Amino acid sequence: MSFEATEHQHVRFNPLSGNWVLVCPHRMKRPWAGQVEKPTEENIPAHDPMNPLCPRVTRPNGQINPDYESTFVFTNDFPALLEEVPSPPESDDPLFRASQARGTCRVMCFHPHTNITLPLMSQEEIRAVVNQLSMMWVMEMEELGKKYIWVQIFENKGAVMGCSNPHPHCQIWASSFMPNEPHLKDTNQRQYFLEHGTPMLMDYVARELEKKDRLVVTNSHWVVVVPYWAVWPYETMILPRRHVTRMTELSNEEKDGLADIVKKLTTKYDNLFKCSFPYSMGWHGAPTGPRLENEEKHWVFHGCYYPPLLRSATVKKFMVGYEMLAQAQRDLTAEQAAQKLRDLSEIHYKIT
Amino acid sequence: MSFEATEHQHVRFNPLSGNWVLVCPHRMKRPWAGQVEKPTEENIPAHDPMNPLCPRVTRPNGQINPDYESTFVFTNDFPALLEEVPSPPESDDPLFRASQARGTCRVMCFHPHTNITLPLMSQEEIRAVVNQLSMMWVMEMEELGKKYIWVQIFENKGAVMGCSNPHPHCQIWASSFMPNEPHLKDTNQRQYFLEHGTPMLMDYVARELEKKDRLVVTNSHWVVVVPYWAVWPYETMILPRRHVTRMTELSNEEKDGLADIVKKLTTKYDNLFKCSFPYSMGWHGAPTGPRLENEEKHWVFHGCYYPPLLRSATVKKFMVGYEMLAQAQRDLTAEQAAQKLRDLSEIHYKIT
Ligand SMILES: O=P(O)(O)O[C@H]1O[C@H](CO)[C@@H](O)[C@H](O)[C@H]1O
Numbered sequence: 146m147s148f149e150a151t152e153h154q155h156v157r158f159n160p161l162s163g164n165w166v167l168v169c170p171h172r173m174k175r176p177w178a179g180q181v182e183k184p185t186e187e188n189i190p191a192h193d194p195m196n197p198l199c200p201r202v203t204r205p206n207g208q209i210n211p212d213y214e215s216t217f218v219f220t221n222d223f224p225a226l227l228e229e230v231p232s233p234p235e236s237d238d239p240l241f242r243a244s245q246a247r248g249t250c251r252v253m254c255f256h257p258h259t260n261i262t263l264p265l266m267s268q269e270e271i272r273a274v275v276n277q278l279s280m281m282w283v284m285e286m287e288e289l290g291k292k293y294i295w296v297q298i299f300e301n302k303g304a305v306m307g308c309s310n311p312h313p314h315c316q317i318w319a320s321s322f323m324p325n326e327p328h329l330k331d332t333n334q335r336q337y338f339l340e341h342g343t344p345m346l347m348d349y350v351a352r353e354l355e356k357k358d359r360l361v362v363t364n365s366h367w368v369v370v371v372p373y374w375a376v377w378p379y380e381t382m383i384l385p386r387r388h389v390t391r392m393t394e395l396s397n398e399e400k401d402g403l404a405d406i407v408k409k410l411t412t413k414y415d416n417l418f419k420c421s422f423p424y425s426m427g428w429h430g431a432p433t434g435p436r437l438e439n440e441e442k443h444w445v446f447h448g449c450y451y452p453p454l455l456r457s458a459t460v461k462k463f464m465v466g467y468e469m470l471a472q473a474q475r476d477l478t479a480e481q482a483a484q485k486l487r488d489l490s491e492i493h494y495k496i497t
Numbered sequence: 498m499s500f501e502a503t504e505h506q507h508v509r510f511n512p513l514s515g516n517w518v519l520v521c522p523h524r525m526k527r528p529w530a531g532q533v534e535k536p537t538e539e540n541i542p543a544h545d546p547m548n549p550l551c552p553r554v555t556r557p558n559g560q561i562n563p564d565y566e567s568t569f570v571f572t573n574d575f576p577a578l579l580e581e582v583p584s585p586p587e588s589d590d591p592l593f594r595a596s597q598a599r600g601t602c603r604v605m606c607f608h609p610h611t612n613i614t615l616p617l618m619s620q621e622e623i624r625a626v627v628n629q630l631s632m633m634w635v636m637e638m639e640e641l642g643k644k645y646i647w648v649q650i651f652e653n654k655g656a657v658m659g660c661s662n663p664h665p666h667c668q669i670w671a672s673s674f675m676p677n678e679p680h681l682k683d684t685n686q687r688q689y690f691l692e693h694g695t696p697m698l699m700d701y702v703a704r705e706l707e708k709k710d711r712l713v714v715t716n717s718h719w720v721v722v723v724p725y726w727a728v729w730p731y732e733t734m735i736l737p738r739r740h741v742t743r744m745t746e747l748s749n750e751e752k753d754g755l756a757d758i759v760k761k762l763t764t765k766y767d768n769l770f771k772c773s774f775p776y777s778m779g780w781h782g783a784p785t786g787p788r789l790e791n792e793e794k795h796w797v798f799h800g801c802y803y804p805p806l807l808r809s810a811t812v813k814k815f816m817v818g819y820e821m822l823a824q825a826q827r828d829l830t831a832e833q834a835a836q837k838l839r840d841l842s843e844i845h846y847k848i849t
């Protein structure tokens with residue numbers, strides 16, 4: 146019997162995190178009798194006077210939102226990270242190590258309407274919104290990056306991803322410490338750069354463009370792939386064609402291109418299971434704050450999408466027992482997922 | 498202002514995994530308008546002729562389960578790991594590394610009745626069941642450990658933890674590779690042992706017994722703590738008082754003690770939010786297979802419980818956006834969680 150990746154279990158290595166993932170394609174055959182999720186809410190009003198993210202609404206802290214017409218950024222009313230807090234006492238006990246954490250958390254609303262999602266906007270609208278968005282992202286990165294070593298922009302979309310508010314928005318958490326995930330990516334990209342003299346992810350994009358079997362969608366500035374080492378069933382990565390280390394380096398054409406590729410990817414996602422597709426997504430690039438002075442050539446700016454759904458709009462992949470205690474495990478190959486996404490239309494199923 | 502762990506955000510280090518966790522106790526004050534889980538199913542029959550885990554039922558593969566009266570072990574009908582599969586071709590490309598994965602997956606039913614859970618059994622019953630269980634666990638560890646380097650025993654309890662069958666059972670996945678999580682624990686415990694000459698977790702138990710503020714429940718053989726570096730709100734660890742490297746080394750008294758401590762811990766868990774408390778749990782000890790010959794003195798056998806609930810029987814902690822892209826974050830301190838669990842009765846709320 147010869148090895149077939151789509152038939153035979155194997156493990157794959159993630160050179161960014163240093164972790165392995167167990168790939169078990171034969172497992173898609175098992176029946177599912179477990180929990181099903183509620184379908185995504187369809188009857189959301191454009192404006193809800195009780196929703197603290199809507200224009201003109203009074204927030205829990207008494208502030209009134211402006212009558213904003215595009216994006217709107219404010220400091221989270223219940224932030225996980227505060228700017229000024231006392232530091233824990235220093236301890237050299239290796240078993241009880243604590244350290245200080247300072248930071249800030251902001252919320253960025255994408256649009257004044259609650260019932261809008263990116264893929265459902267027209268090409269012009271989304272271009273305007275994503276251009277505005279990427280402009281705002283870059284502004285926030287610039288402002289917060291002066292002060293903090295790491296600025297994490299992320300979006301939780303859908304109740305199943307813990308999103309507690311249907312209004313289209315993302316969050317920005319900036320911190321005085323390098324969080325685990327980017328720390329691993331920093332170390333491993335640096336190591337690769339030292340060994341090969343080229344940035345890991347630029348080599349990776351080049352190879353994926355040759356191999357083609359994990360490509361989802363591309364344009365003249367961006368490449369979307371299901372990474373070889375993907376953990377989530379339909380996980381994707383947005384990679385630039387040009388070596389960009391930070392979001393703040395993007396040209397206007399690259400920002401335009403980003404609007405286009407985000408529109409195409411999220412449309413395919415919605416088309417996959419004919420639902421408003423839930424995910425967590427975020428951007429990773431070279432560290433900021435004290436590291437703004439460095440070249441950081443080992444870094445390549447990129448986006449990560451982690452969607453939980455596996456089989457349908459209501460059946461997700463549970464990362465539980467084995468995954469928590471031992472190792473991530475996936476039920477279809479990255480190539481199978483890429484092909485499904487690649488074959489889907491770039492026109493939203495609700496637009497005909 | 499002086500530092501108060503219960504008030505001020507900080508990060509804590511996990512010496513087993515090498516990761517940090519962000520602790521934000523002030524965050525418990527935020528309101529929650531997001532997804533609520535279905536309450537756990539209460540009307541489960543003792544026997545369901547359609548449930549493939551029940552005695553005398555015909556499974557999907559045509560086999561008929563025996564009329565078992567205590568535990569029952571069989572190979573999973575839809576295993577993630579198969580014993581014989583072809584290996585992927587060797588590649589020295591650092592960006593596309595795959596490796597072989599062989600193994601087996603077994604299911605172990607705890608009891609012939611579907612509607613029973615450990616904490617609801619009487620002390621005698623649970624002692625019988627857990628003694629039987631630990632006997633079976635040890636047998637499986639011995640048998641599979643001859644062949645495989647890692648034998649992961651784990652239980653997913655509750656639909657919210659992806660458990661697709663309400664019948665009380667755990668799973669055993671044995672593999673030809675060291676999975677990520679135990680690999681990290683192996684490396685970090687070894688490093689500590691080299692530096693200090695003592696096993697990390699034995700030093701840790703000793704310190705927790707002195708400090709007392711993270712203790713949940715103890716008996717003469719076992720200690721349950723909310724680890725200093727806990728990620729999940731009510732995460733706990735079961736640690737031995739004696740240096741045991743593998744489950745197979747437990748004395749009869751230690752197995753009895755384990756029955757007692759598991760009963761007490763799971764009763765407290767059920768009492769916390771007055772529900773059948775969901776979790777993923779599992780056991781970690783020194784590797785097996787080719788490493789059975791080694792002493793592995795750096796290892797300490799222990800159990801890990803990862804429960805998802807945060808605020809009530811229906812509101813869980815979502816490990817999403819920031820957690821996936823940056824770093825785990827928790828909303829109450831380990832000490833606060835330990836105190837809550839410690840103060841709860843050891844008598845189940847349904848038994849009066
Ligand atoms: O094997 P089960 O219980 O059907 O499946 C459950 O546990 C497995 C091991 O943790 C996971 O891989 C699955 O995603 C989860 O649904």
Ligand SMILES: O=P(O)(O)O[C@H]1O[C@H](CO)[C@@H](O)[C@H](O)[C@H]1O
Pocket residue numbers: 301306307308309531814815816817818819820826
């Ligand atoms: O801030 P939110 O959207 O209310 O909360 C959500 O995202 C946070 C950041 O990923 C998580 O820590 C929370 O568990 C989740 O519910």
